[in-house]
Amino acid sequence: MMALIDSNNFYVSAERVFQPELRDKAGCVLSNNDGCAISRSNEAKEQLGIRMGTPFFMMREQHTSGKLWWRSSNYTLYQDMMRRITQIVRDTFPDQEIYSIDECFCDLATFKHHDLEQVAIDLRRKILQYTGVPVCIGIGATKTLAKIANKLAKKQHKTTGVYYMGTAAQIEQGLKDTEVDDVWGIGPRYGIKLIKAGVYTAYDFVNLPEDYVLKLMTIQGRRTYRELKGLRCIPMEFERPLKEGISTARSFNCMITERAPLEEALACYVANASQKLRAQKSVCARFMVYAQTSQFVVEKDRYTNDIVVKLSQPTSDTGTLITEALKALRRIYVKGYRYQKVGVELRDLRPQSQVQSDLFGKVTVEKQDKLQLAMAAVDHINKVQGRNTIVHGAMGFEKKWSMRQEFLSRRYTTRIEDVIVVKAI
Amino acid sequence: MKEITLYKRGTAHTLIPLYAEAIHAGFESPAADYEEARIDLNDYVSKYPAATFFARVTGECMTGSGIYPNDLLVVDKSLTPQQGDIVVGIIDNEFILRSYFKQGNKEYLMPDNNYFKPIERSEVSHFEIWGVVPHSVLDQRRRNGARINRFEQALRR
Numbered sequence: 001m002m003a004l005i006d007s008n009n010f011y012v013s014a015e016r017v018f019q020p021e022l023r024d025k026a027g028c029v030l031s032n033n034d035g036c037a038i039s040r041s042n043e044a045k046e047q048l049g050i051r052m053g054t055p056f057f058m059m060r061e062q063h064t065s066g067k068l069w070w071r072s073s074n075y076t077l078y079q080d081m082m083r084r085i086t087q088i089v090r091d092t093f094p095d096q097e098i099y100s101i102d103e104c105f106c107d108l109a110t111f112k113h114h115d116l117e118q119v120a121i122d123l124r125r126k127i128l129q130y131t132g133v134p135v136c137i138g139i140g141a142t143k144t145l146a147k148i149a150n151k152l153a154k155k156q157h158k159t160t161g162v163y164y165m166g167t168a169a170q171i172e173q174g175l176k177d178t179e180v181d182d183v184w185g186i187g188p189r190y191g192i193k194l195i196k197a198g199v200y201t202a203y204d205f206v207n208l209p210e211d212y213v214l215k216l217m218t219i220q221g222r223r224t225y226r227e228l229k230g231l232r233c234i235p236m237e238f239e240r241p242l243k244e245g246i247s248t249a250r251s252f253n254c255m256i257t258e259r260a261p262l263e264e265a266l267a268c269y270v271a272n273a274s275q276k277l278r279a280q281k282s283v284c285a286r287f288m289v290y291a292q293t294s295q296f297v298v299e300k301d302r303y304t305n306d307i308v309v310k311l312s313q314p315t316s317d318t319g320t321l322i323t324e325a326l327k328a329l330r331r332i333y334v335k336g337y338r339y340q341k342v343g344v345e346l347r348d349l350r351p352q353s354q355v356q357s358d359l360f361g362k363v364t365v366e367k368q369d370k371l372q373l374a375m376a377a378v379d380h381i382n383k384v385q386g387r388n389t390i391v392h393g394a395m396g397f398e399k400k401w402s403m404r405q406e407f408l409s410r411r412y413t414t415r416i417e418d419v420i421v422v423k424a425i
Numbered sequence: 426m427k428e429i430t431l432y433k434r435g436t437a438h439t440l441i442p443l444y445a446e447a448i449h450a451g452f453e454s455p456a457a458d459y460e461e462a463r464i465d466l467n468d469y470v471s472k473y474p475a476a477t478f479f480a481r482v483t484g485e486c487m488t489g490s491g492i493y494p495n496d497l498l499v500v501d502k503s504l505t506p507q508q509g510d511i512v513v514g515i516i517d518n519e520f521i522l523r524s525y526f527k528q529g530n531k532e533y534l535m536p537d538n539n540y541f542k543p544i545e546r547s548e549v550s551h552f553e554i555w556g557v558v559p560h561s562v563l564d565q566r567r568r569n570g571a572r573i574n575r576f577e578q579a580l581r582r
């Protein structure tokens with residue numbers, strides 16, 4: 001059996017652990033730059049009809065009238081809460097795959113002789129007590145069935161937060177209660193196709209002939225079909241596969257026309273991306289830099305361009321990458337436009353250990369090694385002392401363009417000066 | 426660009442460590458078999474790190490338990506409150522520090538003084554035990570002033 005443990009409205013729940021005044025009130029967490037809602041409390045969904053992606057300005061009135069609270073996304077806090085939850089899960093179910101910041105799959109093969117439903121109910125209760133974050137647990141024969149069970153746990157089994165799809169009757173009922181476009185791996189596009197063909201629920205779907213599914217939805221669809229029939233097609237991934245590309249880009253909080261702040265922003269994104277690159281012990285051989293204006297301005301003010309650069313020697317060194325990225329930006333920058341976004345995408349990633357030295361390169365192997373040591377030291381310091389303790393000068397200091405995070409809560413679990421305050425009054 | 430020379434820790438030639446573990450030329454340390462992990466305060470104050478949080482104190486109603494304003498509290502959410510435990514509770518949407526008591530079916534929160542009546546769970550609209558405080562950290566040096574005063578008074582006597 002497989003279990004999917006999924007936190008309920010994770011970002012909102014994490015905020016509520018440390019801010020009791022936010023409980024039982026409609027609220028949401030905003031995206032980077034405070035653009036739109038990305039996590040909503042049940043009250044916000046049900047009473048105020050706030051949806052995923054509802055823009056900030058559309059909610060402003062509900063906020064001023066006191067019906068809605070909001071917070072900027074506090075990823076430092078969420079990451080730590082996620083780490084706590086996965087640890088607690090691992091203590092019960094050791095075979096764990098962390099699927100996203102708020103979900104993990106567990107393989108329960110070693111739990112043959114247990115009452116799995118009861119084990120899951122106890123685990124759920126434990127996570128709620130130990131961290132304050134409510135989760136739901138779905139159990140099924142495959143990952144796709146566990147996903148379905150999890151959704152049903154959220155909808156139908158709010159008191160226990162657990163749905164166990166063990167018997168044939170439970171599976172049948174579960175599939176009948178699930179709309180076909182809600183199935184993991186089907187998605188809205190095929191969902192529409194299927195509904196047009198008279199396939200409304202997951203139960204209708206598994207009763208289609210396999211050939212028909214293969215013809216309609218290719219091999220991906222057949223995989224989902226088999227998973228729903230209880231055949232494991234999607235294996236557990238205990239180790240996160242290495243990324244094939246790393247991209248960093250954010251919209252500015254205002255439009256930028258000058259080249260200097262664009263360069264600063266790009267340098268910051270490159271630094272961020274190359275740190276991720278080193279974390280997975282890779283180097284990149286190629287990268288793309290792009291710059292664009294808003295897509296919503298009149299056509300003559302619209303501009304978007306990108307450029308791909310191949311490096312003579314693959315590297316993960318922030319300094320080298322920043323220098324090359326800025327050169328590239330200068331080639332696509334055109335004065336006069338009001339830019340909304342620049343970004344970088346590191347491509348052609350390969351393991352650091354496979355790097356061959358460039359016969360005609362300026363950088364010797366010895367110097368490469370030194371650079372690597374220096375970057376490792378910088379990464380360590382930035383991890384221990386806080387992000388951006390050591391920065392490259394090109395990244396600038398004022399960062400007027402940087403993310404808008406007006407409603408950020410404190411980092412209650414990672415900074416001693418930010419811990420909760422308890423009244424002994 | 427200026428060249429920077431980087432040394433890996435432990436490879437500098439000028440420093441010869443006085444005590445090093447790996448001098449294989451001589452005799453092996455007779456204590457090597459007895460090596461243990463050093464005492465870790467985290468192990469002592471927290472039974473379950475994934476459920477351990479920290480909090481700062483304001484107010485003076487728990488000084489009877491040796492908890493003063495600005496002290497740091499270890500809050501363990503994995504513990505179930507026992508009679509007399511100090512707990513972080515939530516009442517009226519605020520974190521409060523109290524001691525916990527149970528009598529029959531009734532649960533109470535109470536400060537460390539005799540002027541207050543204990544608060545009973547059913548008397549308030551929202552009563553929650555957020556976590557148990559197994560340890561508190563008191564900054565002794567912050568209290569040096571009081572001790573210096575006492576010392577100077579003693580000399581004058």
